[in-house]
Amino acid sequence: MKTISNCFIGCDKPVENSDLLIFGAPYDGTSSFRPGSRFAPDKIREASYGLETYSPDYNMDIEDLSIGDIGNVEFPFGVKDKVFEKIKNCTANLSKMNKKTLCLGGEHLITFPIIEVLNGAYDNLKLIHMDAHADMRDTYIGEKFSHATVLNNISELIGQENIYHYGIRSGTREEFNKIAKYNNLNIKHSELSEKIGDDPVYLTIDLDILDTSILPGTGTPEPGGFSFKELSELLFSFRGFNIVGADVVELAPDYDFTGASSIVAAKVVRNTLCTMLG
Template identity: 50%
Template sequence: MKFYCSIHEIKKTKTVLVGVPYDGTSTYRPGSRFAPQAIREASYGIESYSPYQDKDLRDIRFYDIGDIPLSYGDKELNLKLIEAFIIKLIMKGKKTLALGGEHLITYPLIKAYAKKYKEFAIVQLDAHSDLIDSYRGESLSHATVMRRCSEIVGFENLYQLGIRSMVEEDKLLPHRDVNMGLFDLSKAEEFLKRIGDKPIYLTVDLDVLDPSIFPGTGTPEPGGITYKEILSFLKLLRQKKIIGADVVELSPHYDPTGVSSVVAASIVREILLIMGN
């Protein structure tokens, strides 16, 4: 299987896969800029058919448009480039699945979607809350990204699952007492019920997985979820309106076995099938 379809089919596709190779604010172990290509290469080793969903990528319309051409070191420029690129796609009626890159890429993606959708929910799978206001003097960082996104969609529209690393002050932010699921995905059905018919943007930081399953990430956190748990969650989204998604924080060279890249590619397959409904 590979993430590809004919360029002649792009006008007919509903979902566009796009690489966003940026990791300029990584604070521990950089390297997620190499993830989009690693995921594509790993996709050659897995089947297009998902037995978990009884669906095949060959039966849906999607297109891998490649990577957004980014500057190596100019953060502000890169954020503008990402936002402008995605706006063009969604204004043409496309849904995008972005392959990070670090988690900060979600911020310009959310800014782009907010240009089209008046209100939508963000569902975040992550080991880290990413809610601090500033990290080492930077308000735009992979450690602050969900704080910035919440300022766009409203704290009431941010639903967090799998969180097991945060600062104590995060608990005092609006709606965190009811919209934050600690340690696992047990609150997923409750959250999705409360979201109702509202459109959903899904952001998956792969460090939500336990590092024994997924060591190839920049900030591994013990105590994470299993691969089967994330698949069970994704199947809950099949009846929801998913307008866009991203998969971030694979740093492939920290896992010389290549297993983390295969896991990431498999999760991308499952999300593509859900978005292709």
């Protein structure tokens, strides 16, 4: 019988023996529609105990992998700069230990301080962005650092040409024009592989890439999204890339009283772990 613990299922290896470490970033300070993603990391962990550790799609069991879960970063309420600092410190410490990381958000803004650190640690960092929203605004409601601007801020760090977008179906005309400049939206796997090569890759998965009928528990639901099978196949296609880190963000679990959204999110995390270490 599975016993629910405070770590993601099967991910209980000691830090020193782990190739990959999970940490939570329970922050939703700029959520503009439906806050609540701060509750996601623990809900994802809890829901993971409804899954098996074995994935038949990957023929992998995450219990056989060297994965640890170090829990959540503790944040002061409402102080964005201190939140950034704590995420950066956590990421930097794990990077210095040569650990891959998977962060459980939290809202999408948590990706920015992670990329700040990894961009300094790796040359030619590439980012694969899975999302319903472009998140490429210059500012949102007068704010430069927001869940709606996070990819624009990241593009200023690593270059817009190094970001590859999948699932985007919502944004301003200006945002879509930015993406169109480099033709990096929903590109085929063969082209993506050619562009990335052996360069380090970071995956950021905003769960609202999924259709609202599959995952209603999110901060900014957007109809017309991927099926779970389509997202799973996309993640599977990234096996073999030099993936150095990932995050799964924007689950707002309390908007889905059935708990199904949290279970879906947990399986996305399991698939991501298998993709990263497969």
